[in-house]
Amino acid sequence: MFENVGEMVVLFWRALLAMPLAWRQRQKVFEQFFEIGNASLLMVSILSFFVGGVIALQTAPTMVEHGLASTVGGVVGIAICRELAPVIMSILIAGRIGSAMAAEIGSMRVYQEIDALRTMNINPIEYLVMPRLLAIAFALPLLVIFAILVGWLGGASVCMVNHDIRIPFPSFLSTFQNVVRLKDVLNGVFKSFIFAWVIGVVSCHQGLITRGGPRGIGRSVTKAVVNSIVLIVILDYLLTRLLMS
Amino acid sequence: MNSLASNQHGVRLQVRGLHKSFDGQEVLKGLDFEVNPGEIFTIMGPSGSGKTVLLKHLIGLEQPDAGDILIEGRPISSPEVMDQYRMAMVFQSGALLNSLTVGENVGLYLSEHRLKAPEEIARIVAEKLEVVGLKDAENKMPSDLSGGMTKRVAIARALVIEPQLILYDEPTSELDPLSAVAVAEEIVRLQERTHLTSLVVTHDRDLAFGVADRIAVINEGRILAIGAPQDVRRDPNRLVQKFLEASFRHPH
Secondary structure (H helix, E strand, O other): OHHHHHHHHHHHHHHHHOHHHOOOOHHHHHHHHHHHHHHHHHHHHHHHHHHHHHHHHHHHHHHHHOOOHHHHHHHHHHHHHHHHHHHHHHHHHHHHHHHHHHHHHHHHHHOOHHHHHHHOOOOHHHHHHHHHHHHHHHHHHHHHHHHHHHHHHHHHHHHHHOOOOOOOHHHHHHHHHHHOOHHHHHHHHHHHHHHHHHHHHHHHHHHHOOOOHHHHHHHHHHHHHHHHHHHHHHHHHHHHHHHHO | OOHHHOOOOOOOEEEEEEEEEEOOEEEEEEEEEEEOOOOEEEEEOOOOOOHHHHHHHHOOOOOOOEEEEEEOOEEOOOHHHHHHOOEEEEOOOOOOOOOOOHHHHHOHHHHHOOOOOHHHHHHHHHHHHHHOOOOOOOOOOHHHOOHHHHHHHHHHHHHHOOOOEEEEEOOOOOOOHHHHHHHHHHHHHHHHHHOOEEEEEEOOHHHHHHHOOEEEEEEOOEEEEEEOHHHHHOOOOHHHHHHHHOOOOOOO
């Protein structure tokens, strides 16, 4: 997995150097942004609502039983915004968008479209990689903010309707307001911003190094998703340590 | 009469002692040849003989282990040559960008480098598509095109660059005989109108002998024979004759 780390760092650096051309490529950035954001919204809504519901279901009955009902809103709120929304949404986007990036660029590589770009003196990093990186770097944090809100709603809904919990919405909201700070939300959004670059760089890199026809494209897609998820989980731990210190 | 021929002329291409190995296996073993300005030069050989690797060197996608590639006597890798001379390549698959329309593909070079206003690009695209017999195909997607049409769009895209050297990689592969003839006619017609230098890499004998001013036959990274088509036909080299005469005959 780590054999290509150097190449990925170089790719990331070259994409950063190409950022001043972002305005010229704004149409492509917008298309990618729409593809990542709009097309993922329904999945993000369903996933985050049920993740919020599950975390409430797993924690609230025990807390209520031990007389800690007043902290349920805070626990659910913190868990979702600091950890669950950024990590789970990033994994979703790695599977949905990272795979698409690797497949698209990989097939362009295999079918010589990237060679054709080079012969026209068009830099594939400026034309293909930079717009995708920029789009995912903006879209994923926005999706995570949306997922946090839907996740809280899911947690609050389960707390209201579940017979073993029965915490009214105003009570959930008041404890939530006492515990969850803007800093906690920004914490999760920052993590997702970093994860977005990881997904983008890993997926585009896998696409660019694709070899060997349709089987090669399949291999690249699998590697892009698996490597992205592994890196997200490792970086999540490191970022959590960093942000807690 | 369109403006195609107005500011184009072919260039002299020289390949000297070109060597290339991959993973210890020598693919090009000292290729030497010269392509004269304005001629159609065909490189013919069986699959795996090093033809595509040679083309990749010519367009800068590969660097040689040894040897030189010169345009008008100057190394192809020098920035002045890249600035002064234009070359284009028609890929084996056509290599059209599938997410773009035919018109966007043909005008990609101009639009990405901001060389012309959008209206001017649209006019040039229409003109080049007309040259290859695909008038009114601008709004089609590459997936809607036949193999022959794809190759012709790829030729139109190459023409937009107004190249002085155009490289064709297996231009008739995967085409039915009628489409192959249409593409071959296109290659000859373009050369006659523009006098650009054309280098055609193929294993299609009919195409090679049909379009070429001169032919080189290569095998295992070496040139076996080079010359005018009639001279290559008479070349005494056993491998050349074997390649030229190879045909399937039903045993019954």
